[in-house]
Amino acid sequence: MKLSEYHKKRDFKKTAEPKGKIKKSGDAQHFVVQKHEASHLHFDWRLEIDGVLVSWAVPKGPSADPSVKRLAMHVEDHPMDYIDFEGTIPKGQYGGGTVMVWDTGTYMAEGAESVAESKKMLTKMHQEGNIKVVMQGEKLKGSYHLVRMSGKKEEWLLMKGKDEFATKRNFNQNSVLTGRTLPQIAKDKDSDTWESGKKAATTKSGDKNDILENVTKKKASAPSFTADDVAGAKRRKTFPKDWKPQLATLTDAVFDNEDWLFENKYDGYRALIQINKGKVELTSRNGLSFNKKYAPLVDAFGSIKDDMILDGEIVAEDAKGKSHFQWLQDYEENPDRGKLKCYVFDILYFNGYDLTPLPLLQRKRILEALLPKQESIVYSAHTIGKGKKALEKVAKQGGEGLIAKKADSVYHVNKRSKDWLKIKVTNEQEMVIGGYTEPKGTRSGFGALLLGYYEGDTFIYSGKVGTGFNETSLKELHDALKKLEVKTCPFAEKPKEPGVHWVKPQLVAQIKYSEWTAAGSLRHPVFVALRTDKKAKNVVREKPVSKKKVVAKDTETANSFDTEKVPITNPDKVFWPKEGHTKGDVIAYYNAMAEYVLKYVKDRPQSLRRNPDGIKNEGFFQKDMGGKAPKWATTRKLKSLADGESIEYLICNNKETLMYMANLGCIEINPWSSRIGSINNPDYIIFDLDPNEASIKDLVTTAKKVKEILDKLNIKGYLKTSGGKGLHIFIPVKPKYTYDQTRDFSHLISHTVHSALPDITSLERMPKNRVGKIYLDFLQNGKGKTMACAYSLRPRDRATVSTPLDWSELNGKFDIKKYNIKTVPKRVEEKGDLWEGFFEDAVDLKAVLGQLEKA
Incomplete structure (x- = not known):
């Protein structure tokens, strides 16, 4: 293959792209997928074939869903040196814009038993226009197919093969080399390109500079973290000296679940490592000092110059890496017996910031980037989803067991939590x-x-x-x-x-x-x-909690929350007289669906719509919970726009609060569109399609028109039923725009829809002026306005649920009434959360409006 076309299009005196040449293939075949924001955003899929990177431009990027087919345009070959190119191509040059290494790794031809065989097969596959490969990247895993379209020369289709890696989940959109986003790469003033070993991803973000600026220089392969990873950290004036570790709950069986990660359970002493102004303090889970007993570890952690609190386990290992608790106990008397180590699995505090509110995976990313590489200080690795396989491996190695942890869980200081589970081999x-x-x-x-x-x-x-x-x-x-x-x-x-x-x-x-x-x-x-x-x-008897109570999604687990903290009253009270559903059914529903509901209400003020007598009347709204909410519940005071008075809102961040609301008769859950911490900046936009006696056919037509317009803007619209007669379409946005700006955007799109469908839609507010038409209610986007969240029950006949939908479900068989208190838990068990990855798809309104101006 030749690189003449690649060289002809570039002026290497102006662009930092590598000139490169054809290289002899090594012991593995490599690939790179680069995210490229040039005249339009797209992804470049590049496979090493015969010494060059054979390349395709994929406008919408790769998918892990086998049902999704992506157009892939065959473009000129690139040199192998392009595989780690990340940076900016100057304006005026071919492909001018920002390039990110979105994923990279190795791959082989599907069915090949050796690299040599794979290389031969790939040359032939490429010539025949039918490439089937197995990817081993950080994001892309398993089977992928590239097939040339019939009668076309450059137009191909990219598809995910059906295997254990197939999923509907969205990919992380940060660089696998530096952890940066495209805007962060574009704003890097130090150089036009990222170079191996030159810098870690330490783009600054507001008042989190002092977290990021302390990260030491790392190699390209070293882990790093970005401003996004520390956005939820809380500033502290003093170093926390009284913290004790979070404890795990014993469970009775191992399980597989993609929302959980699994770490080795170490046979040693649990310890918090507190490093404050250069002084190291190793403390047991009861606050006793380990400094004298395990002095070499004090010296090892003394190499860390930043203030931090780490969570780990001290062990004594033999030459094969097996820990011996007795050796650990007798270490002072026999310091030469075994190797003293500390496996570190969490970070709670760093240079003035409390990291415990951050999700576990974010904390571990920060920890891995900061932890020094020493023989006696070891980062505790994990595996995601595959608990059964992990336990088999531990058992073969003679290990004690696993600790299963919810990947998105916060750290509960000095508490035993079901977010962490102990799974023992013996x-x-x-x-x-x-x-x-x-x-x-x-x-x-x-x-x-x-x-x-x-x-x-x-x-x-x-x-x-x-x-x-x-x-x-x-x-x-x-x-x-x-x-x-x-x-x-x-x-x-x-x-x-x-x-x-x-x-x-x-x-x-x-x-x-x-x-x-x-x-x-x-x-x-x-x-x-x-x-x-x-x-x-x-010392109490550890009774295994059934793992079904932790990860089950049926309504049989009504007692898996703390009923002492949230006493249930009148569970047999009938809320739906016609169907016979009770208040207890509402509580059981939200208990079973809590992990889904909480994602969409966390950190958001709640306007409590209470129906203590069920649906026989309208109920009432309660906003001010001052002096009414239990002491353990989280509340926040916010000023009312109407009279300037402070209102103390309830914040629902855990299952107990959700159960408390359900016990108050909150059939419906109504959060704000913005969160505490960015209360004036919503992180989603709502399109409320109200049929007002219009037909289902017109409702579906209108929803599809909204999707068509959003698709043209490369915006993913998330669809759900209203739980009544209408449909909702949500757009996740970055929380840096005001309510007025998001409402204006909703109005703009709604006006475009109305212009396209004037006979069946309306922007009229008065119901009498729009009978039989779909009302495009853009006014729902306002501070303090609320909307039933995803998976919220509604106080309507049939106990309907505001249910996330796949767009393909808007077909001739669509029945808005079939999504209810009985069907939705089973549906979610089968389909998962169709809004998974919602907040990861947040769009930048300024960039979108820029596209509109160019159109």
């Missing part, structure tokens, strides 16, 4: 020693330990353990127990054991066991070690 937990028996035969020290746990102030017997000891541990433990001997039994019910020495219940032992017996005793217990990081009074 059962293991702490027990308190309440006594010991006399030894028999040749055994020294004692025979068995009598174990127990607490329920409140009651100390409950859980059996005895007589294995897992050696001569040294028998002697040391016996010496410690003799000092704690008492005359009376500490257990609530005295165990029927002969020759028992009772002790004060102060020592905590780590115990392995197979299961709990029906009588409440440990079966096949084995002593592991004493623990000094946990108080005896805090």
Whole structure:
């Protein structure tokens, strides 16, 4: 292949693009997909074939959905040196604009068993116009097909093959090399192009400069983070010295779920690493200092010059990487036995900013970028979605288990949360020693330990353990127990054991066991070690929560929230007399659908529409929750536009608040279009299509016309039923424009729709002047105005739900009434959230208006 066409189009004295030449292929075939904002935004798909990058321009970019076909225009070959080109091409030059390395990696021909075979197959596939490959990128994975259209020379189709990587999810739109967005690349004043190792992605954003400017220089392959990753961090005036770690809840089974990530469960001591003004403090989960015991780690973390709080686990490993808890305990006496390490899996604080409100994946991205590369300080990696496979791997390696974590969860300081779950290969937990028996035969020290746990102030017997000891541990433990001997039994019910020495219940032992017996005793217990990081009074029986209660989507899980915090009243009260649906059905629906609803209401003021008597009357709106909301609930005071008085709004950021609202009779959930922190800047625009006695056919025609106009502007419109008779179309926008600006944009699009469909649409506000026409209600875009959120129930006949739709569902069989309290949970279980990735598609209104001006 030749590069003459590529060279002919470029003046290399003016553009920083590589001149390049044909290169001999190496041991792998590489690819790059570059996002390119030139005269129009598009993606460049480039495959290494015969020493060059064979290239296609893909206007709408690749999709992971096998049902989506993308046009791909075959363009000139590019040199292999182009594979990491990221930066700006000067105006006036061919392709002038901004280029991002959107994804890169290796690939092979589908069906090839070696790279050599793949290279031969790709040459032939390209000639025949039918390319089938398996991608191994950071974003693009699995099978993709490029097929030349019949009778066309340069027009091809790009499609995702059907495999385990097929999904309807949208891709992250940042650079895989630097983490930057296209605007950030375009604004980089330091150089025209990004070069390997030159800089990390540290574009500044407002008052978060001091977070970003402290990131050290990194290589191209090193992780980095951007201003977007720290946008939700909170400024703190003082260093938080009293924080304790978030704890996980034991679960009964492993599971696969793309919304969860899975980390190794380490067999060691949990520790917070606090670094403040150069001083390092390692503390246990109870606030005890580990500095003296694990001094080498204090020295290792001392290399970090920034203020931060990290969360991790201290372990002692053998040469094969297997941890030994006993070695860790005895480290001061035997510092040469094993390697002392700290696996770090979270960052809570950095240089004056509280990072706990950020989603977990963002925190881990920041952590990986900041953590120093040392043998004793290890970043805890994770896998997403595939818990079963991860647990199999851990079991083969002799590991303890996994910690499953919700990928979008915030960090709950000093709380046990179901956002983190413990999944163990073998059962293991702490027990308190309440006594010991006399030894028999040749055994020294004692025979068995009598174990127990607490329920409140009651100390409950859980059996005895007589294995897992050696001569040294028998002697040391016996010496410690003799000092704690008492005359009376500490257990609530005295165990029927002969020759028992009772002790004060102060020592905590780590115990392995197979299961709990029906009588409440440990079966096949084995002593592991004493623990000094946990108080005896805090030892309770860990009861596995069913993973179905955490990730299930049916309405059978009405009790999986904290009913002590949110007591339920009158669950049998009938809210829909005709259908017989009750208040309890509303609560069960929102409990089952919480993970979907919360995404669209988080951090938004709520206007509570309460229907305490069901749908038999209109109910009433309640905005001011001052002095009415429970103490644990989040509220925010905002000034009323009408009279300037402060109104204390409820903010629904968790399931308990959602359940509280449901128990108040809030059938419908009505959030603002903007969030706390950017309250004057909405992050979506609403098109409310109100039929006002018009036909379903006209409603569908109008919705499709809105989509047609948005498509021309490269804007993705998200469709849902109103839950009544109409349809809603939402556009996610970047929260930097005012309500007036978003309303003006909605008016502009609505006016365009009305001009195209004057006979069936109307912009008239008065219902009597638009009977039989679709009202294009752009006035819903105003500060303080609310709209039923995605998956909200409506106080209407049939208990309908405002349900996200796929545009293909607007067909001859479309029935707006079939989406209700009973059908939607099952629908979501089958189809997932059709609005997944909504906020990642946020558009910049200024750029869109610029397109309109050029049109």
